[in-house]
Amino acid sequence: MKNKLMLALLATALTATAHAQVKTEDAIKWRQSAYATMGWSMARIKANVEGTYNKDEVIKAANVIQAIANSGMGALYVPGSDKGKGWVDTRVKPELFTDGAKVGKIAGDFNQAANELAKVAATGDAGAVKNAFGKLGGTCKSCHDDYRNK
Template sequence: MTGVATAVLLLSTAAQAQLKPEEMVETRQAGYQFMSWNMGKIKAQVVDGEESYDQAKVAAAANAIAAIANSGMGSLYSPDTTTAQLGDKTRLKPEFFQNLDEAGRIGREFNTAANQLAKVAAEGDQAAIKKAFGDVGGSCKSCHDKFRAE
């Protein structure tokens, strides 16, 4: 087992002692919903142009995404929080824990993309924000495609 895989298991064991599996799922879902809401703010202003661009609001949304990405959400993943144990209360496939190296790589890529989005949002270059936004979305999709049940 690699260092990343060991770290994920250790963190998930610590979180498990504090939260029930259902609470872990609810907490991580709330974090992802909050990130999604903030992604929507950026999309409306920078990608779709549905709203006027407000650099401060875009930067605030990007900072919220990065903060959640860097908050240690990995500790909310446990083998007890997959569809095999909780059915439709979650969409986390059990394969996540059979591929911890890949899950860790995807998670690191997501964190990097979220941090880059916050950085370019603070600078205000809309083209750079649009690219970074796409990178964050791509990292989300990568995890969903591999580890999220429909």
């Protein structure tokens, strides 16, 4: 609980700092790029758990996801970035900016799942990776379901 509170406070502090420094369209581009990179990494892991398992490829992809998850991306959700265009029109719903506690919990769960996936990937245990990958995917889905326009 203490870690989640610290994550929420850190995200708030980073967001306040970023507001003065980042143009809205840049924030949207950067977060779209980060999510695209995570999506590619998720696809790499999925291909490995469903096909021929390559521990090194899974570790690389899991480490990318972990790095992005822990990069402070909350700072890229600047006011007004629920509208506008980065590479494409943003799909974030305005509710993301008003549901602070719920968004903080989802973000904390996502970070925890990303860290766990990277830890498990390092062991080379394909079954454990598949399980951790499923948990990570569940955190992604919970945010998409509530805060991403289709």
